[in-house]
Amino acid sequence: MQNSDIPETPPARMLPKVERQRLHDTVVDHLRNFIVEGLLAPGVKLNERRLCETLAISRTPLREALKVLAAEGLIDILPNRGASVSQMSEAEMRETFELMSGLEAFAGELARARITPVELSEIKALHYAMLACRGQDDLSGYYSRNQAIHDKINDAARNSALRQTYIAVNRRLQALRFRSNFQTAKWDSAIREHEAMIEALEARDGKRMAEIIRAHLLAKRDAVLADR
Structure with missing residues (x-):
């Protein structure tokens, strides 16, 4: 057109x-x-x-x-x-990733008790699709499915106030989260962490789930700051 x-x-x-x-x-x-x-x-x-x-x-x-x-x-x-x-300063990046790590960890704790079998199956399907994108070096496809997994975990927390805050904060971080995967080693590390998230959800282990997600987000923070 x-x-x-x-x-x-x-x-x-x-x-x-x-x-x-x-x-x-x-x-x-x-x-x-x-x-x-x-x-x-x-x-x-x-x-x-x-x-x-x-x-x-x-x-x-x-x-x-x-x-x-x-x-x-x-x-x-x-x-x-x-x-x-917009450009974020190093301090803004650090603080915003720290906030997001807390939001996602809390969502993971809530989701472990509230997620349905159907939602867990959808997360697994997205994970396998993410693996396929990794095999094809499709960063855009990999990232979109990666984010969809995080979104579904957050949605499974069944907390609308948390959901609204998560969406607002995550929009400011999406470009940085995308950039944190530029090195293929980071893709593989993130895949292992996602596998651990799924295992924690299946085991209904909220404490473990929160620990994994918090470390996952802080690792992304460190990868972004190291590239500055």
Whole structure:
């Protein structure tokens, strides 16, 4: 689809509300993935014209999406200077990973008693899919399944307040978590840790589960800080 196919200000009758919302969500997802996978690196100033061409959209949905990402802390929007990808200081990285390690450890403790057999089977399936991506050196596929496992464990905790905090904090860390797997040895280490998580869940061992997840997140912190 070319830019010329999309009017600058499409009339409401041409773009029903449901379609407009779908476009909005799609643009946000694409931009978020660009940031997570480093296609838009920290500190980079965003070129609206180029992004519109890449996504085949007008500036209106792009700017709406940028506002969402700014609220998530992924980009900075400054008056008369446009938008740029946010950068975290070393202290922010360290503190945010420490917070996330606590959130995920708590989720693991809660999940061990609340997770259903179906959810555990879904986590195992994601783990096997993650192994397949590792065999194909597919970092993007590996990461998406890795994150899906963490999301399912968090969801299995059945705590909406924890869930909301986890989502907000994790969005700021996703690009760093992705980057922590650039070395294939890190992939293999993470796989072993995920296997240990599944074993702890099956054994309903909340204490062990919390220890594994906390160490897993702090190892990612250390890998990110070592690459700075």
